[in-house]
Amino acid sequence: MITLYILGAASTVLTLLGFFVPARVTRWLATGSVAASIVYLFFTWGQRQTAFGGLYVVDPISQGFTLVALLGVLWALLVGRSEKWEFSLLLLYAATGMHFMASSPNLPVLLIALEVFSLPLYVLATWRRDEPGFEAGLKYFLLGALSAAIFLYGIALHFGATGSFNAGVQGSGPLYAAALLLILGALAFKVSLVPFHWWTPDVYQGSPTTVSLMMATAVKAAGFAALVRVLNVQDQGLWGLGLGALIALTVIFGNLGALAQRESKRLLAYSSIAHAGYVGLGLYSGTGTAAIGFYLLAYLLSTGLAFAVLAAISQGDVPYERLRGLLYRKPLLGVAMGVGLLSLAGLPPFAGFWGKLLVFLEAAKAQQWGLLVLALLTSAVAAYYYLRLFNLVVARGEATEAAIPAPGAGTPVLAGQSAGGLSLATGRLAAWPLVIASALVVLLGILPGLGYRLFSPTPFAALSRPASTAPATLPATFAITSPSDGAELRAGEFSLQGTGRAGETLEVWDSGSRIAEVRVDERGGWSLVLPSLPGVGEHTYQVRRPGEGEGPSVRVRIVE
Amino acid sequence: MQETVLLPLIILLPLLGFAVLGLWGRRLPEPVPGVVASALVLGSLLLGLVLLGQGGARWAVEDWIPGVPLSFVLDNLSGLMVMVVAGVGFLIHVYAIGYMHSDPGFSRFFSYFNLFIAAMLVLVLGDSLPVVFIGWEGVGLASYLLIGFWYTERVNADSARKAFIVNRIGDLGFLLGMGVLWAHFGTLSISELRELIAPEGEFAVGINVAAVSLAAFLLFIGAIGKSAQVPLMVWLPDAMAGPTPVSALIHAATMVTAGVYLLCRNSFLYFDLPDVSFWVVLIGMLTALYGALCAFGQTDIKRIVAYSTLSQLGYMFVAAGVGAYWVAMFHVLTHAFFKALLFMSSGAVIHALGGEQDVRKMGGMWNYLPQTRIHGLVGALALGGLPLLSGFWSKDAILAASYEYSALLWFVMLITAALTALYSMRWFVLVFMGKYRGHEHPHESPAVMTWPNHVLTLGSLFAGFVGLPYVVQSENLLEPWLNKAIVHHEHEKLPVLDEWALILVSAVVALGALYYGYRFFQAEAAGRLPAWFTRFQEASLRSFYADDVYNALLVRPLKSLAKILFDADGGLLGGFWWLGSATGNLGALLARLETGYLRFYAAGLLIAAVLLVLVGVIR
Amino acid sequence: MDALLHVGLFLPLLAGIALLIWPSLGRRLAVAASGVTFLIAAWLFARASGEAYTFQALLLEPIQMYYALRLDGVGLVLWLAVALTTLLAVFIAKVPTRMLGWALLMESGLLGIFAADDLILFYVFFEATLIPSLLMLGLYGGRERLKAAYTFALFTLAGSLPMLAALFAVRYLGGAPSFLYSDLAAHPVSGSVADWVFLGFLVAFAVKTPLFPLHAWLPSFHAENHPSGLADAMGTLYKVGLFAFFKWAIPLAPEGFAQFQGLLLVVAAFSAIYAAWLAFAAKDWKRLLAYGGVSHMGLGALGLFSGNAEGVTGALFLLAASMVYTGGLFLVVGRIAERTETLEIGPVRGIAKSAPALSVLTMFLVMAMIGLPGLSGFPGEFMALLGAWKISPWLTFIAFTAVIAAAAYALTAYQALFQEEQNRVVSDLTPREWAFAVAIVAGVVLAGVYPKMFTQMIHPLSEALAKLLGGGA
Known part of the structure; x- marks a missing residue:
């Protein structure tokens, strides 16, 4: 509850305050409030709460997915800076929307939350104020509107079929199925499941890299939080086939499409499509919340690393060749990129591996063998394009610095680089997130239990509570x-x-x-x-x- | 028979010599490595004799590899081989001290020599087939090293390699033979196998004869390789590339007889298998004939002797094939003496002529080499089968045994005996008779080389008397002594008259052929030969084209195929890459769906939604 | 003892990371770390009592995944082989210091593969080892290294992912409560599921055995790696397919194995003879050794797939032995390449004249490779033959013609480099190389002359597997 208050209040206050204080202060305040929300989340972790007559629910889903989303926003705030104060503010609005999205079982509220965090994103997508930027923003906006319409229609049918606005209400019949699938489609748009993914490559590429970072991480977290609630329906027959088709298309299209790319951001867009497919596998078993959460966390860290490194190079396009020999020119960026890519590829001992493993396990539990095998095969394809980038990063200097249109001789890549009014954090401030995220990717790779526990129903049971006070209220028998x-x-x-x-x-x-x-x-x-x-x-x-x-x-x- | 750790010591002595000389031999001044090596072999010999005198010995480590012991046994059969290997080996070691004088690889040579003796002793003492196989391959390695001793010459290195590879073909037979025995009897210990297969001197009831036959046949293939029988005979003549003592040690006295020894040691497999034994006889007969014919055309002094070795090994196989195992071993013994003598006389001649090996550039050595001429004469006559010399008695025993088997076999072997007498005279005449045709200044060898030959000469003269025919001596020394260790069929002796007749015939044939050869090849020395014989010699010189046939039919096709396959394997990888790029192309195709047109995207989105709902509703 | 297990497992990892960060620590650290690891392996080996060393801790509770180690006889033998070869490799190879760090990282991964007793943990080690191996190739390889690296990585990954599917299936269709070996083995899958599970494992492990046609990555992997042979030696250690079949694939899906056994025997036999043949046409040492290795693993696979105790023991013995001698050969070839500046067979000839000890060392290892009895190559090959013959005499015959071919290709190459007319003078063994030579010769001779020391560790486990398969001893 306090999380919501912090975010909501900060958004409101900063909107007014922004006119009077420098952009820098706004940014610090925005960052601070997001950080405070995260800290508060940790303090109240595992506590359940309901408010507004059940429209707002704090539960493991809410906490876990909000955490991922807020971390994504925080990272974007740390990496990207603008002389315009609206930038940080828009990110803050989005954070508020995402938190609500993760915390409500009520379909209309979900729709509102969706719009709350989507609208800032439409604006942010155009932040570079150049042709591709506007195109990206427009596409995102129009298609987003369309998907919202689909969502709305789904809600209507849902109410018609069940008489309830609450997600997860059991029902039956074609009407109910149609409702579920329409909502699924609309949310699939947000998390980029094929064939609702059309916007993704264009928008990721056209947006400032910092914004792409947030789209790839935070938005997905919010979207999947809603999906977990919506698809918490006993009768898998209603939506299983539809979701299966989406996942199959997604992993095929995402991974194969990525093979053909030559530009890093677009590649990561395709990769984010593919990863959405893998996350989707976790929806089948009904017990996959923790796995999905962990996956998203791992994905946030890994793809965040990749985007952050790209952002450090340029807010615009980064053709593959510009990454050649990065490890030697900028060891920190090189290592961070390397760790991120290997984790994305799902190699142990990095967090990405456990994410994949856990959602695949859920699929196996649900006996989705066909999808599982497809996902695994496409993972092998995925390895190819990640390794291609990885190889470039560690390739020893055939391409020289000359191949890279550096802003000026001797200028470090991390130095501020203006792109449509969006400059980059420099020096240590940008370096620390990279170091921390890399360390976390490795740490979670070695001790996945640390992360997984976060998303479990009783996250700190083993840590904070003596074993004797284990929930005695639950039936000891079966x-x-x-x-x-x-x-x-x-x-x-x-x-x-x-x-x-x-x-x-x-x-x-x-x-x-x-x-x-x-x-x-x-x-x-x-x-x-x-x-x-x-x-x-x-x-x-x-x-x-x-x-x-x-x-x-x-x-x-x-x-x- | 006692359990004693002294038994492996017989092997360890020369092995120690190998290690020590191999590591530090180069720091020792010249004769020392040779003396050390010889002394160690002598030590082995004496130790072997002592243990044999005490009634034999055994020693074993159980489960050396699961189910297979590391076991050795010294009985009369292996005892005889120890005497031959270590005894003749010792003489050759001593001889080599002189022969290898001032060679830069002096100590290396003796190190290899000791390795060879050690491996050979493992071979003969092993009581478990894998242990025998260790020795089997060990002698292969040693001979490879020794043949290629002067490895800077390409032809030597080639010959060494050829010997090893051809031997490996036989070794595969040996390996597979062990596979059969293991699969059917669950053990590879020779004594256990013997208990299982032929406990009472005949096949056990209910034994799987087909399996025994297959095993026997496969082991026989191993023997073919090691003993250079047709069709794996091609390596032996080339193996003459090594220094002469090597030829004497490996290709006369010891290694090549390993095949014969293997048959005798495992006689319990063969003695009641007429089908397999028939093959042994057939191969032996062909080899005897082929070797004899090839010997006529050779111009290299050692190659003549080498082909005679082939031929004599054929005799031994015939003996083993007809079931006269003790006779085969008897011939191994006598052959060891006279063949080593022939090789070492050849060596003395080569030594005298400063490395010349071509008999066409020899002649007249009778006048130059007063001691070697006696050695050469005795060796040639023993090989040719002059009555009362050792070769006569053992060959006669083989002829008698073949006669029992089949008159036709006897006849072929008799013809071969005549050929043997002829070419042994050719060798002698070309080397020692007539005028010297070269330009060196021949000189007699030092005492260290002649004394071993003296001993071998004695052996060649008298060794035959241990195995006299029963009509001469009702119970000879060798037969009952050896038969204690060999499974065989007891059979009726030939009638006295027949036996005498056979002895007489072979004596007459040998004498006649020796005399005729002596006369005939004086003509070759003088360069006056009938035309048909010259043509025959040309074919004989090239071993009747055996190498060419193998090269054309096997070696070259295999090599070309290897090249083709090698490229194809690159293609295989290319195939995988093709699969990869096909996937990539499919990806490119899919990526083109991202047209960038908003209308297309919107339509796609709507259609997708409709389809999704339809799937859900119609389901 | 437990503590030693973990120290042995992770010491190389820590030392490797240290070396990557502070390369100035130098080779001494690498040698010390791998030396200590070897001592630990030897100590554990010497103190082995028939009971395996085990350790279990729950790593990921919700999916019942354990950090579970179990070092039994087979694991100990392989630990010893890996530790020895790694020690020798970092001791002798002349490479940039960071590369030694990667090698150490790899060692940890390899030790983990042989010690893991939880299927997921095994998978983690199996996959994680790929990274250092890949980096050694990608960072320090030859001109075509990137292509070789892709090939290697994609074969490995494309193989491992079906294995991941099999891994899920074996638990959730077999109904085991955890991924522990004991649980999984107690709930083997059956029916057509077993076929699919085994197939999944098969693809992964065939790549790493390697078996035809999934060996295709190997020649370029070796040919493009750093000429020192360090990466090749480590790559040789990474050929863990036979072990993985033995420990996981066969016991977890015995029915599936039974289905594929015939095919596998054929493939193994074909790999053996095919690769031996190709080795004959190889024009450089690394390809020759690569194909030679495939051929030998084919023979081992034939023994393993025959499913009886002697065949399995033979396969595992051969695996361990070949790690040492093939690894050793790669390293020796690396030393020669440093002297002659080429890995090609042909241009440089006759160097035995100037480097006799080097030539003897090479000859020794070549002889071990072609299975000369009395050296470590033989017992394994021989037992594999004994086992295979029981199952299929004809295939055994075909496969073991490879031993003839082995003599042909190995000695031909040896002759070309060391014998004939000398055209290059090279230096003989340095003191460091002498130390290397003594160690490896001692190891190879010990295993060849007294294989019992190792087979008695392996054989009981092989017998258990044979019993499981119903073949009996």
Whole structure:
């Protein structure tokens, strides 16, 4: 709640204050408030809160995704600076919108939040005030409007089908499916899932690099936060196929398209499309929030590194050749770029690897083998283009400095470089984020648990609380709650549901053979769509703890 | 039979010599490395004799590799080989002290020599086939090193390499043979195998004869390679590139007889397998004949002797093939004496002529080399089978055994014996008779080279008396002694009259051929030969084109194919790259969808939304 | 003991990072670190009691992923081989100091591969090792290094990603509660899933064995690497495919293995003979050794895929032994290249005259490579043959014609460089090289003369695998 207050208040106050104080002060204040929000987030981590009659919810989703989004904004604030005070302010507006987006289960509120953070972005996209900049801004704006319309239509249908504006309300029927998919499409636009991705390469390339950085990181976090809520629907049949198609198209198009690029920012645009596809894999299992969160964090750090390095070189285009030998000319930039690229490629021991691993695991849990294999194959393709950049970065000097249109002989690359009124942070200020992010990428690569825990339902349980006070309120036992014992059921028309200790894994047995494994969710419940249709007759479903021979069971009769 | 760690010591002595001389030999003044090496071999010999006198010995490390022990056994069979290897080896070592005098690689030479002896001793003492194989390949390595001793000459290096590679073909047979035995009997220890396969002097009940046959056949291929039998005989004549003592040691006394030894050691596989034995006989017979024919055309003094070695090895294989294993070993023994003698006499001649090896530039040595002439004469006569000399007795035993097997075989072997007598006379006449045709100043060798030859001469004269035919001595020394260690069929002896007749025939043939050869090749020395014989010699000189055939049919096609494949492999990588660039092109195609036109994007977005909804609704 | 395990595993990593940051620390640090690592490996080896050294700590609780190490007999033997070769490599190779740092990083990765007992941890080490290897090639390689680096990286990654799918499948379709080896092995997958799982593993490990046709990256990898041979030696250590088949692919999907066994045997046999043949046409030493290595791994693979105890033991022994002698040969070739300024076979001849000890050392390692009995190449090759013959005599015959070819290509190349008319005078072994020679000769002879020391560590595990496959000993 305080996060929202800080961000909201800072936005409002700075809008007025900006007229009177220098741009520098505005920037510092904006940065400060975002940082303060992050600090506050940490202090209240794991605490749940509801406000405005349920329109605003602070829960793990809200906290995790807000953290990623705010970090993205913070980074953009640190790296890019403008003599115009509106720049920082716009970023602050966006941050507010993103936080709300991550913290509301209410569809109309989500739409408003979406617009709140989109509008500043439309403006920021044009910040360079040149032809490509305007083009980018216009495209983003018009297509964004279109997607908002789709969103709105989806909300209408959703209300029609369920009578509720709340995301995650269960429903059925074609109307409901259409609603879900329309909302999915609109959000897919924000996170750049193919075929809603059209704007991405053009806008990333046309926008100032700092802004692209934020689009690639913070916007995705906000978008996926909403997707996680919207798709929290038991019946995967409604949206599974649609999402699957999007993901398949996304990983193919993103990765193959990236192969053809010759300009770094555009490449990262395609890469961000591809990564959106991978994140999408985490949506299937219903337990993937933490994995998605971790992925986005890892992606934020890695792609942030890449964008920040590009931003240090130029706010405009950076053809590949300009990266040649970067490691020797600017060791810090070279190392940061190298770490970022390897992490993006998903090589251990960098954070990007664990992100991929975790979302892939979720897909595996949900038995999405086809998508998984496709994602893996395209990852191999992805390795190629990341390694191409990587090789350039470490290539020993065939191309000389002369190949690079340096702003002046002897001028360090990190030095201020004006581009459409947007200058760059210089010296240490820009270097520290690089160092910290690189270190975090490596740290999370070695100890992924640190990051993963952040997004778990009880993030600091193991750290801050003694083990004895572990949630005793949750059921210590486990059981099957549905169907009831002795019920007569039709094959394919029921699923098994039950309770257990949050986070634990249970095995489900059918008449003595193990058929599946379920994971108890944060609320202490689990459900299982039977992997294959049971035959007609008596079935005894039993749930066991792994390694134990017995457990509660129900006997049901399956009829024609 | 005792368990004793002294047994491996027999091997370790020369191995020690190899290591010490190899590392520090160059710092020692000239005769020292030779003396040390010889002394170590002598030590091995004496130790072997002592242990043999105590009734043999064994020594083993279990599970050297899983299921296979590192085991050695000294019984009568391996004892005989130890005597030959270390005994004759010792003499050759001593001889080499003189022969290798002032060679820059003096100590290196003796280091290799000791390595060879050590490997050979491993080969003969091994009681487990993989251990035998260590020696088997070890002698291959040593001979490779020794043949290529003067490696700066390309032809020497080529010959060494050829020897190693051709031997490896046989070795593959050996390896696979072990594979068969392992698969079917689960052990590779020779004594265990013998217990399993032929416990009571005949095949055990229910034994898989097909597997035994296959194993026997594959091991036989190994023997073919090592003993330079047809068709793997091509390496031996080329191996004459090494220094002469090498030729004597490797290609006469010891290494090439390893194949024969292998057959005898594993006689329990062969003795009751007529099919496989038939092949042994056939190969042996062909080799005997082929070697003899090739010997006629050679102009290199050592190559004549080398081809005679081929031929004599053929005799030994025939003996083993017909089941007379002790006779094969008997011939190994006598052959070791007279063939080493022939090689070392040749060496003495070469030494006398300052390195000349071409018999056409020799002649008349009778007048120059008063001691070597005796050695050469005795060696040639023993090889030619002059009655009462050692070669006569062992060859006669082989002929008698072949007669029992088949009269036709006997006849071919008899013809070969006649040829042998002829070419041994050719060798002798061209080298020692007539006038000297060269321009050097021949001089007799030093005592260190002649004394070993004296000993070998004695051996060539009298070694045959340990294995006299039963009509002469009802129970000779060698047969019962060896048969303790060899599985074989007991069979009826030939009737006395037949035996005498055979002895007589072979004596007459040998005498006749020796005399005729002595007369005939005086003509060659004088350059007056019938035209048909000259043509025959040309073909014989080129070994009846065996090398050319192998080059045309095998070596060159394989080499060209290797080149083609090498390029194709580059193409394979290219193929993978093609796959990569195809993916890249597909990507470029997809990337062109990003046209930049807003209307296109908007349409795409809407169509996508509609399709998505349709998917959801229609599902 | 646990502490030693971790120290051994991460000491090279730390030393490597230190070297990358402060290259002035120099070779001494690299030698010291890898030396200590070797001592640790040797100590653990000597103190081995039949029980594996193990350690477990939960690394990522929600997915039940452990930092789990298990150093059993096979792992110890391979640790020893890796540690020895790395020590020798950093000791002898003349390279920029930072490159030594990368080599040390790689050593940690390799040790991790052999010690990991959690499938994800294994994957992490397996993949992470790629980075230093890639960087050594990309930073210090020859003219075509970038292309070679792509090829290498893409083969590796394209191989590993199907493995990742297999890794998920083996847990979630097999129903294991964690990624620990013991859990996974207790819940093997079956049916067509097993086929797919095995296939996933197969692609990854075939690249790293390497087996035809996935060996295609290897020749250019070696040909383009730094001429010193350091990277090649480390690359040789990275050929961990056989081990990975043994430890993971086969036990986790035995049914899948059974499905593919026939095909694999054929591929292994073909790799052996095909690569040996190609080696004969190679015009430079590195390609020759590269193909020779493929050929030998083909023989090893034949033993491993035969699935019986002796074949498996042979394969693993061969793997460990070939790490040392092939690595050693690469290093020696590097020293020769430094003297003659070329890796080509042909232009320089007859150098044995001026460098006899060098020629003997090379000959020794060549003989080890072509499997001369009494040296370390033989026991493995031989056991592989014994095992393979039981399964398929014909394939064994075909594959093992490679031993003939090996003699042909190795001795031909040796002859060309060392023998015949001398046309270049080079210096003989330096004291440092003598030390190298003594160490490697000792290792190779020890393993060749007394293989029992190593086979007794490996064999019980091979027997367990054979039992799992139902083949028995």
